[in-house]
Amino acid sequence: MNMLKIVAVPMHPEGRKFVAIFAGIAVVLGLIWTPLFWLGLGVTVWCYYFFRDPVRVVPQDANLVLSPADGVVSLIDEVVAPAEFGMGDAPVVRVSVFMNVFNCHVNRAPLAGTIRTITYHAGKFVNASLDKASEHNERNGLSIETPEGVTIGVVQIAGLVARRIVCFKEPGDAIAAGHRFGLIRFGSRLDVYLPLGVKPVICLGQTAVAGETVLADLSAPDTKLIGEFI
The missing domain is CATH 2.70.70.10 (Glucose Permease (Domain IIA))
Known part of the structure; x- marks a missing residue:
C-alpha cells in the first residue's frame, strides 16, 4: 500500500484559506515564543486534516x-x-x-x-x-x-x-x-x-x-x- 496516499490526503479547496490563516498565526506565535510555533503548527496540521477530501469507492x-x-x-x-x-x-x-x-x-x-x-x-x-x-x-x-x-x-x-x-x-x-x-x-x-x-x-x-x-x-x-x- 502506498503510504504517501495515506498521509498526503487531498484537501478540499474550501480549506485552503483556513490552513493559510492557521499557518500565519503559527509563524506569528513562533516570533513571540518558539514553543508556541509548534503548537500553532499542530493546529495547522489538524485544520488540513479536517478539510481532507479522500477518494471513495462508491457502490x-x-x-x-x-x-x-x-x-x-x-x-x-x-x-x-x-x-x-x-x-x-x-x-x-x-x-x-x-x-x-x-x-x-x-x-x-x-x-x-x-x-x-x-x-x-x-x-x-x-x-x-x-x-x-x-x-x-x-x-x-x-x-x-x-x-x-x-x-x-x-x-x-x-x-x-x-x-x-x-x-x-x-x-x-x-x-x-x-x-x-x-x-x-x-x-x-x-x-x-x-x-x-x-x-x-x-x-x-x-x-x-x-x-x-x-x-x-x-x-x-x-x-x-x-x-x-x-
Missing part, C-alpha cells in the same frame, strides 16, 4: 442509499419529513450521522437523482448530536428525486462549533451517488429521510463512511456491490 447500485457523511450513526427514528421535501405527512425513517471535529466533513449525495429543492434555515448552534438540533439549529435541506420518482431528503445541520454550512449545488442540478454536494465546518450532523416504507440496514452507533456505507436499500436486491473510484 454502483441505483437502489442503495449511501451515507452522506463520515461519522457515527447517532439517531434512527420515525418522524414526519420537513414539508419542503414533499414527502407527505406520514412518518418516515430518519437516520442521523454525527460528525465530530476529527471526521472528514465533505458531504456526498446518498443516491443519484435531481435536486428538486434546497431550503436554508437560520438557527441556533446547540450540540448537533441532540435530537432538537434537527429543528432548532442552522440547517440546509435538499430533496433529491431519482429517475424513478422516489424522493429522499438530506439535511446539513450546523453543530456546537460549526458556523458555516456550504452547499455546492442548485435546484435542478443532477447529481450522481457519492458525489460531493457540500460541507460543514468544524463539527456537525447530517440527517437522511428515507422514502415511506424503506427501512435502514445500519445500526445505531455504527461508523459510517460518506459515499460508501449503505444506509438503506430501496429494493433489497440480493446482488454483489461494485465500486467506482471518484
Whole structure:
C-alpha cells in the first residue's frame, strides 16, 4: 500500500484559506515564543486534516442509499419529513450521522437523482448530536428525486462549533451517488429521510463512511456491490 496516499490526503479547496490563516498565526506565535510555533503548527496540521477530501469507492447500485457523511450513526427514528421535501405527512425513517471535529466533513449525495429543492434555515448552534438540533439549529435541506420518482431528503445541520454550512449545488442540478454536494465546518450532523416504507440496514452507533456505507436499500436486491473510484 502506498503510504504517501495515506498521509498526503487531498484537501478540499474550501480549506485552503483556513490552513493559510492557521499557518500565519503559527509563524506569528513562533516570533513571540518558539514553543508556541509548534503548537500553532499542530493546529495547522489538524485544520488540513479536517478539510481532507479522500477518494471513495462508491457502490454502483441505483437502489442503495449511501451515507452522506463520515461519522457515527447517532439517531434512527420515525418522524414526519420537513414539508419542503414533499414527502407527505406520514412518518418516515430518519437516520442521523454525527460528525465530530476529527471526521472528514465533505458531504456526498446518498443516491443519484435531481435536486428538486434546497431550503436554508437560520438557527441556533446547540450540540448537533441532540435530537432538537434537527429543528432548532442552522440547517440546509435538499430533496433529491431519482429517475424513478422516489424522493429522499438530506439535511446539513450546523453543530456546537460549526458556523458555516456550504452547499455546492442548485435546484435542478443532477447529481450522481457519492458525489460531493457540500460541507460543514468544524463539527456537525447530517440527517437522511428515507422514502415511506424503506427501512435502514445500519445500526445505531455504527461508523459510517460518506459515499460508501449503505444506509438503506430501496429494493433489497440480493446482488454483489461494485465500486467506482471518484
